[in-house]
Every structure is written in structure tokens, then in C-alpha cells.
Amino acid sequence: MSSVMKPKRAVGIVGYGAYVPRYRIKAQEIARVWGGVGDALPIEEKAVPGLDEDTVTMSIEAARNALARAELDAHTLRAVWVGSESHPYAVKPSSTLVAEALGASGEVLAGDWQFACKAGTEAMQAAIALVGSEMADYALAIGMDTAQGRPHDALEYTAGAGGAAFVMGPVENALAVLEGSYSYVTDTPDFFRRAYQHYPEHGNRFTGEPAYFDHTLQATGNFLELMNLEPRDFQWAIFHQPNVKFPHQAARQLGFTRDQIMTGLLAGKIGNTYAGAALIGMTNVLDHAKPGDRILLVSFGSGAGSDVFSYVATDKLNARRDLARRTAFYLGRRELIDYARYARFRNKLVMN
């Protein structure tokens, strides 16, 4: 263990924004179709994108919310980075489209990141570095997904849709200040999708101990030790949430309480939003945090790795919070659909 990562110039979150599509399917409804066991479902319901939604359109709305809170013109962004496992094109960046729609195109870096559920926080690490090195004043990091689960597979219950966008910038303008970050990565084949394949493969129980728990616990444990912090020093903690059980278990093993994690644990209501999962949990925490609160943000991505961040909310948070729609708005905007409409929305019907 060496040290945590800290930028030379102090960096923070200047603006943040969430997005969740309007449609929901209950896990109970999926269980009805496939004969699943009703009392052992991993979540209550998950968000489903509409027919005209994908990672690009959802990123645009989340990013517009983030820019509104940042009170910045889009041209101040020097990078637009989108992390996702469901980019609409195999070749052609989502990020150029998002940048164009925001009005940030031209003098800007743009690129797509891919690291299963960790792609969004990887983009956040890079945005911190870009601002922290003084190469840029503002950078946009997005984690967004419309993940597909194979019908009748365990992941069909949880593969949701949603995510969040963060404008990173200099600390003087921040609503939450970065204290430090960390990352822990190994080559662990717990979940993957080959080129041209519609649905991913996963290692069932193998996705737990050697993948999610090993990386999440190593990364968080090392980070806390290096920062000389303890779980009780944090008012809030967000863990990656492929279901509801895993983040509860990780939090308990690390010594975090239920009260610390519940505000940032949204998987029960919107499913696993993959690259967006930890980040959208962070938006809901920022919607509720007070100036001075310390927030732990921990992602996990299959393949596998975990990013950890510690932020402290500033007194700018209260004034910026209602410059865009809160995460609770998107959680409450909800139209329930049955499995038949879900199959249509998710292109599971053969039409030709």
C-alpha cells in the first residue's frame, strides 16, 4: 500500500445531475413469467428505458441537470466523458453526441469509457486528474447504462437503467470537496460480454466473494487506513449496488451502519444501473447532505475493480441543490409496465 490519490490542485464536485427513465417493472412480474420464487427476489422493481431512450439521451438529461447546478456555460467544459457498458454504437463515441447536445462541442476532450459498472467512476477519476493537474478547469464525468439481462437469467431481475453526471472543477467553486481517491483492480473474469453478443455472461456465485466483495472491501479498507479515517467519520456511504443484499453485506463487514447507506442505496427501486449505480446513489446523498458532511463513494466494476472517493459537502450545496431536479423526482416519476411491454421496450421480440 502506498498512498491515496490526491490532485495537486484541490478539486471538487461543482454540479451533479441524475436521470432515471419513467418505466418500471416489478421483480415479481419477472418471477411470474419465469416461475421465480417470489420471496427471494433481489430487488423490488427496476427502471426500464422507453423506446426512444438510450445511454446517449439519458446522459444528455443528467448532464443538463449537472450543468444547471454548476451554473456554468457548456463551453467551460474541457472534457465530456461517458462511462457505460451500453453505448448505442460499437464504433462512434456517445460523448461527442452528448457534448454537441450540451453545446460543449469544439474545444473539448470527449471519449467513452468501458469498465462494466466502474466506467462512470473511472471517468470521474480522470476528470479529477484533468482538473487537478490544471490542464482544465471543468470536466464532465458521466456514468449511465441501459443494461440488458438475458431472459430467465438472474440478471434479468436487476439490470436497470439510469445514472448520473458530475461536473468536476476547482475547489473554490465546489459543492463537495474531494479529500482523496483510491482504486483497486485485478483481472477477475466474473462478468463479460463478447463483441456482437446481445447479452452478457456471468459467473453466478463467482461474482460475489472473489469479485464484488474482494475488490470493494480491499479498496475501501485500504483507503480508510491510508486516510486515517473510520466508518464513523462519515455521515453517508454509497456502495455499488448490483442488488440490495451485496451493499448491505459490504457495509456491515466494513463497519458502516444501515443509516449511513440507505439514502445512497437505490437499487431496490431502480435496479442495478451499472456504470450509473454508485453515482446516482451519490446524487441522492447530495440531495440530502448538510454542509460539512463527509461522504464515502465506492464503485465496483466486473473484470474487476473498485474506485473509492471521500468528499466533504460545502456550504455551496444548499444553494445549488434546487437548481435542477432532485433524484427523488426521477424516483417518483413512475409508470409500471408488464413483462409484455418490457419485452417490447427492450427489443426482445423478433420482428423480422
Place this chain on the structure above:
Amino acid sequence: MAENLATHWRLRAQRYQLVGSVCSKCAAKYFPPRQVCPKCRGTEFEPLRFSGNGELYSFTTLRSAPAGFESYTPYSVGMVKLDEGPLVEAMLTDVNEDELAIGMRMEMVTRKIREEDGERGLLIYGYKFRPAQSRAP
């Protein structure tokens, strides 16, 4: 072979961001942008990014859709009177037909409009409108 790429590229600002034009001479606002001002015959314009807020002027629902839009049926289209003045025709989204009412507040969102050439072609994105929702949860 991908077709119409230049057309889609040329329209990106108006489609993604609702960029129209304002006449430099008489300040009339247009969407889509114009080359000649019908009010004062002026030919000088500045680009103008519309707020995307307006109200529903009229609407109808399509059950038999034109080519390229079949997968969305039934879907509603509407005319939205923007707060800045122009009347815009667009697809409506995130809404069921029975929730629509003339005069209701609308807001612009950027969504997927259609896919060119089946699974091989360009994805076309652009403005749609949905009922405006308050900021508070």
C-alpha cells in the same frame, strides 16, 4: 452505404439543442432557422438557442406511422408554442395520449428519433416534447 449523412450533420444544432435564428434587423425569432425574414426581408441572422419551454397548441396520435417510425406506434405528435414565439411540430414522449391536453406546459428533451437503414445505419437524435414537470419531487 450510409446516406443523408450530410443532411443529418447539418441539422445537429437545431435537432439536439433547439437552435433557431433571430433576425438581426427586426429581432423576429424563428424555429427552424430561416434564410430570409418574412417580416422585414432581412437576411442577417444570429443563432438563438430556444429555452425548450412552451405550451401544447394541438396534438394528435398516430397509429399508422410513416416509414421508419413503425416501432413507436401508437405515438403522439404535437405543435408546441414556444415561450419565445415560434410554433414547433415534434413527437411527444414520456406521455400517454389520455394525459395530453391543449394548453398544458411542455418542455424539450433530446431523444432518439429513428434508426436509419435497420441495424446498420445512423441513429438519428433530436428534440421531442414532454409535459413539463415541476422541479420539486
